[in-house]
Structures are given as C-alpha cells and as structure tokens.
Amino acid sequence: MNSEARSNSISALDNVEAIRMIDRGNMEWMISSFPSLLKEAVTLSRGLALPEDYRNIKEIIVCGMGGSAIGGDLFKDLSQSILPLCISVVRDYDLPKYVGESSLVVAVSYSGNTEETLESFKQAYKRGSRIVAIASNGLLEKACSKLKIPFLGVPSGYTPRSALPLLFIPLLKIAEEIGFPLVGEGELVEAQRLVEAYNLSLTPENPLSRNPAKQLAARLHEKLPIIYSMGHLKSVALRYKDQINENAKMRAMCDQLPEANHNEVEAWEKIDFKELLHVVFIDSRFKNPYLAESVNQLVSTIEKEGVGLSIVKPLGETMLEEMLSAIILGDWVSYYLAILRGVDPAPVRLISELKRKHDERIRYSEKFEEWLYKSGEGNKV
Numbered sequence: 301m302n303s304e305a306r307s308n309s310i311s312a313l314d315n316v317e318a319i320r321m322i323d324r325g326n327m328e329w330m331i332s333s334f335p336s337l338l339k340e341a342v343t344l345s346r347g348l349a350l351p352e353d354y355r356n357i358k359e360i361i362v363c364g365m366g367g368s369a370i371g372g373d374l375f376k377d378l379s380q381s382i383l384p385l386c387i388s389v390v391r392d393y394d395l396p397k398y399v400g401e402s403s404l405v406v407a408v409s410y411s412g413n414t415e416e417t418l419e420s421f422k423q424a425y426k427r428g429s430r431i432v433a434i435a436s437n438g439l440l441e442k443a444c445s446k447l448k449i450p451f452l453g454v455p456s457g458y459t460p461r462s463a464l465p466l467l468f469i470p471l472l473k474i475a476e477e478i479g480f481p482l483v484g485e486g487e488l489v490e491a492q493r494l495v496e497a498y499n500l501s502l503t504p505e506n507p508l509s510r511n512p513a514k515q516l517a518a519r520l521h522e523k524l525p526i527i528y529s530m531g532h533l534k535s536v537a538l539r540y541k542d543q544i545n546e547n548a549k550m551r552a553m554c555d556q557l558p559e560a561n562h563n564e565v566e567a568w569e570k571i572d573f574k575e576l577l578h579v580v581f582i583d584s585r586f587k588n589p590y591l592a593e594s595v596n597q598l599v600s601t602i603e604k605e606g607v608g609l610s611i612v613k614p615l616g617e618t619m620l621e622e623m624l625s626a627i628i629l630g631d632w633v634s635y636y637l638a639i640l641r642g643v644d645p646a647p648v649r650l651i652s653e654l655k656r657k658h659d660e661r662i663r664y665s666e667k668f669e670e671w672l673y674k675s676g677e678g679n680k681v
C-alpha cells in the first residue's frame with residue numbers, strides 16, 4: 301500500500317459509523333465494559349466464602365486456557381513481589397506431579413466447558429486438592445454443584461477475553477480470603493477509576509489526533525508487532541499478542557525482558573523484512589534499575605537499525621494501575637487493528653471450529669459427564 305492509500309485507510313478510524321459496520325459482534329461494547337466489569341468483579345467476589353481449611357495451602361495453581369488463563373498470569377505477575385507463596389498457571393490437561401492435598405487449584409473457564417480445564421479440575425479432585433472454580437456456566441458449574449466445590453458464577457454474554465476483569469479480580473480476592481492479601485479494596489477502587497477515565501480517551505468517538513490506541517494501531521497496521529514487557533507487566537505483552545491474534549486475526553510476537561537479552565536479542569543483528577516490523581515496549585516505572593539500563597541498550601539497538609518503535613508508558617501510581625491501564629490500551633489497539641483490516645473482532649471462527657471438531661472426535665464432554673455421574677462426596681473415582 302502506498303503512503304496516501306495508507307493514510308486514507310487509517311483515517312477510517314475516525315468514521316464511527318463505518319467502524320460499527322465492521323464490528324458486527326459489538327466488541328466495542330465489550331471492551332468499553334472493562335471498567336464496569338472491574339467493579340462488578342469486586343462485588344461478585346465478596347460473595348465467595350471459602351472453607352476454613354483452604355487457608356492451610358502451600359501453593360496456588362490456576363488452571364485455564366487462552367482468555368481464561370491470562371488472568372492467572374496477571375495474578376502471578378502481580379503477586380511475585382508481594383506474596384510469600386508459589387503461584388503457577390497450568391494451561392494443559394495434566395496437573396504437575398507436585399499438585400496434591402496442600403494445593404489450592406483454581407479452575408477458570410469462562411464457558412465452563414473447556415476440555416483441558418475440566419481435565420485438570422478432575423485430576424485436582426482426585427488428588428484431594430482444595431478447589432475453587434470460576435465460570436459463567438457449563439460443566440464446571442455442574443461439577444461444582446454436584447461435588448460441593450466453591451464456585452464463583454460470573455455473568456455470561458462476553459467473549460472470554462473481554463471478561464478478563466471477571467476472571468482476574470476474583471483471584472486477588474481468593475488469595476485475600478485465604479490469608480494472602482495482595483491489593484487493598486481502596487487500591488482496587490482507585491485503579492478502577494483510573495481505567496474508567498482512561499477508557500474514555502480510547503473509544504471510537506475520540507479522534508485519532510487525541511486517541512493513543514488509534515495512534516498505536518495506525519503504527520502497527522500492516523506490520524508484524526513485536527511486543528516486549530517486563531516485571532509485573534510480563535504477561536501484559538502476552539495479552540497484547542493474544543488480543544491482536546483474536547480480535548484482529550493477525551500474527552504478533554511477544555517476549556519478556558531481561559530474558560530476551562539472552563536469546564531473542566540476537567535477531568536484531570541481521571534483520572529480515574525490517575520495514576515490516578514494529579516494536580512495542582511496555583515500560584514500567586517499577587522496573588529493576590539494572591533492567592532499566594539493558595532496556596535502554598535494546599531500544600537504541602532497535603532505533604539504530606531503523607525499525608519502527610513505540611514505547612507504551614502505562615498510567616498509574618501502582619503496579620495494578622499500570623497493569624490495567626496498559627491492558628485497556630492494548631485491547632483497544634487490537635480492536636482498531638481489526639477495523640483497519642476490515643475484520644469483525646468478536647468471532648473466533650477457527651478456535652470454535654477446532655473445539656467443535658475435536659469434541660466430535662474425542663467426546664470429552666460426554667466422558668466428563670460420565671465421570672461426574674459416578675463421583676460424589678467422598679467418592680473420588
């Protein structure tokens with residue numbers, strides 16, 4: 301595309317009517333709901349009471365896939381410098397061997413029907429782990445009701461990825477409930493207010509000239525985004541990648557610092573398709589001072605090579621605020637990239653088709669129901 305055609309297509313980001321014609325699944329509403337979902341998640345989580353013996357655990361394992369797993373990563377990233385507790389995220393069928401009676405397993409599946417998450421849930425039940433599940437519906441809800449396992453039901457009607465606040469905030473609340481407070485209620489309220497105000501500057505009504513999400517999307521249009529982040533924002537880079545993949549149906553890469561300085565950095569030595577790359581650094585005011593120095597070095601290497609570069613400076617005074625403000629920005633960026641590509645952001649046709657065909661062949665949900673039928677309190681078949 302020549303530069304005139306490119307700037308014409310980018311100016312389409314200010315045509316709100318045209319945006320809504322492309323966004324048939326109403327992802328605009330879902331992303332705009334992020335701030336109110338944060339509030340709703342706090343209220344919902346207050347209703348979750350856990351048995352006293354959930355306090356005696358040695359580690360927390362969050363099980364989930366895709367849009368339901370990323371909340372676990374954010375929880376883990378945020379807790380690293382605060383909680384004296386091991387937290388891991390399992391995106392797989394099988395739980396690691398160490399998971400047992402002294403583990404708290406949190407099974408998260410927005411639909412409540414994801415095979416891998418159901419299988420991990422089943423394994424956790426058999427091993428006698430303490431379990432909590434979060435879902436909007438599905439077999440996970442059914443299993444918790446039958447097996448008398450604490451369950452947090454969240455509202456349906458969103459895509460799993462846009463339900464992130466409903467799947468992430470309860471993890472903070474669960475940790476608090478079992479004696480590991482991470483973020484105070486006041487801090488949560490402040491973060492929610494910040495995101496609410498910031499969101500207004502990112503919506504389609506706000507023009508390109510004043511809209512940081514449209515501006516970043518314009519820079520990433522027809523490029524391969526390479527997203528770096530660090531510290532408590534490590535998984536935010538993954539969130540950017542996943543949102544770009546699912547909303548814009550576009551390829552993206554992500555990496556974390558300082559690890560990238562030990563492998564990926566070599567790819568800046570001899571760069572193929574330089575003009576097609578655009579690097580996004582998600583910076584943090586909380587980064588380790590040693591890391592700050594190596595970030596500067598990497599930035600100058602990339603700049604010297606003439607590769608497109610954008611630095612995101614998340615808003616906020618706390619780690620949580622940085623995390624949430626960076627996420628809402630990235631969610632809108634992925635939305636505008638979808639619009640620029642003329643693709644409806646909400647549907648994920650290939651993911652749904654893969655799941656449907658797989659279940660036709662494997663019939664996992666039937667098998668899970670059979671297991672559930674035979675299981676009951678004290679009967680760990």
Ligand code: PA5
Pocket residue numbers: 365366367368369408409410411412413414417459460461546648651
């Ligand atoms: O964003 C998506 O639609 C996917 O990544 C899903 O979250 C993933 O397939 C798991 O499904 P669920 O969130 O319903 O457990």
